[in-house]
Amino acid sequence: MGIDVARFCGEVDRDLLCPICSFVLEDPIQVPTCEHAFCKSCIFEWLTRSQTCPIDRTTIDALKPAPRIMRNFLSRLTLTCSNQTHGCPAILTLERLEAHLLQCNFDPKRLITCQSGCGLTMPYEESVNHNCLESLKIEMESKLAIVQKENEVKISKLQSELDLLKANQTVNQCTVFTDSRWLTNFEIVNVNSNFCLNSNWRLISRPVHLMLEVARECLSKSGCPLEMVNTLIQNSYESRWPPGLRSKKARRANQDRLTAYRCRYRYVRSPKFNFDLNIIMASDNTHMDQDIFVINPGFLVLYLNF
Numbered sequence: 540m541g542i543d544v545a546r547f548c549g550e551v552d553r554d555l556l557c558p559i560c561s562f563v564l565e566d567p568i569q570v571p572t573c574e575h576a577f578c579k580s581c582i583f584e585w586l587t588r589s590q591t592c593p594i595d596r597t598t599i600d601a602l603k604p605a606p607r608i609m610r611n612f613l614s615r616l617t618l619t620c621s622n623q624t625h626g627c628p629a630i631l632t633l634e635r636l637e638a639h640l641l642q643c644n645f646d647p648k649r650l651i652t653c654q655s656g657c658g659l660t661m662p663y664e665e666s667v668n669h670n671c672l673e674s675l676k677i678e679m680e681s682k683l684a685i686v687q688k689e690n691e692v693k694i695s696k697l698q699s700e701l702d703l704l705k706a707n708q709t710v711n712q713c714t715v716f717t718d719s720r721w722l723t724n725f726e727i728v729n730v731n732s733n734f735c736l737n738s739n740w741r742l743i744s745r746p747v748h749l750m751l752e753v754a755r756e757c758l759s760k761s762g763c764p765l766e767m768v769n770t771l772i773q774n775s776y777e778s779r780w781p782p783g784l785r786s787k788k789a790r791r792a793n794q795d796r797l798t799a800y801r802c803r804y805r806y807v808r809s810p811k812f813n814f815d816l817n818i819i820m821a822s823d824n825t826h827m828d829q830d831i832f833v834i835n836p837g838f839l840v841l842y843l844n845f
């Protein structure tokens with residue numbers, strides 16, 4: 540779209556008008572074959588609908604910038620600033636218009652800093668109805684909203700951490716409380732010195748389901764709470780034991796230290812299995828350390844009798 544003819548001083552040559560928009564050519568482009576010139580934006584828009592020259596229907600295969608002489612004529616035309624309606628008195632050549640617009644003091648979109656007290660930056664056009672107090676209030680409210688949002692996120696994160704802590708505490712309290720009751724049903728012994736190798740008894744590092752069902756029943760009958768039964772049963776696999784017990788090699792290496800474990804013991808008979816049930820509770824073994832430290836609530840070790 541070209542520039543309104545009315546803004547120019549004096550008559551503008553017809554050859555400098557765009558046949559599409561009828562305004563003064565802006566960024567002129569020429570069709571090489573017929574030499575007709577158009578605004579760049581006008582002809583590009585035209586080409587989306589038709590591939591022929593709007594004047595003489597010549598097929599348009601290529602476009603090129605308008606000749607230098609035409610561009611020189613255009614650049615020397617004088618016109619008013621685009622902000623004349625906002626009070627700009629400037630009259631300048633088309634060539635200088637772009638540079639002038641960058642610093643025209645009458646551009647309604649230019650940013651200004653309020654000198655009446657608030658110091659806020661705003662487009663000039665908004666400064667007409669500007670009220671320092673009102674603007675500061677809006678500014679404060681939007682900043683406050685951001686801070687509140689951030690706080691809400693922080694609070695909800697802290698709340699979920701707190702919930703987790705409470706949940707853990709409940710589990711621990713429950714462990715400590717129940718230890719003193721149901722565990723008394725088991726004899727307390729030091730772990731057999733043959734924790735890793737035993738001729739008649741074989742340590743089961745991954746008990747089968749049936750064996751665990753028998754162990755589960757034994758624990759339940761002793762008064763062990765269901766949640767604790769489930770955890771201990773899960774902790775009967777080698778992979779859930781302290782690192783210093785997790786393999787035959789590790790157990791052999793730690794053999795001497797392992798006899799310090801205090802363990803709740805029961806010999807279990809069932810139609811299919813006879814086995815030793817060893818309950819190694821964290822609360823009985825706070826003296827153990829490093830890689831054989833017992834994590835709450837504890838773990839089970841089963842020995843099968845051959």
Ligand SMILES: [Zn+2]
Binds near residue numbers: 578
């Ligand atoms: Zn045009």
Ligand SMILES: [Zn+2]
Binds near residue numbers: 570593594595597
């Ligand atoms: Zn043409």
Ligand SMILES: [Zn+2]
Binds near residue numbers: 621622643645
């Ligand atoms: Zn101006």
Ligand SMILES: [Zn+2]
Binds near residue numbers: 654655658670672674
């Ligand atoms: Zn202000």
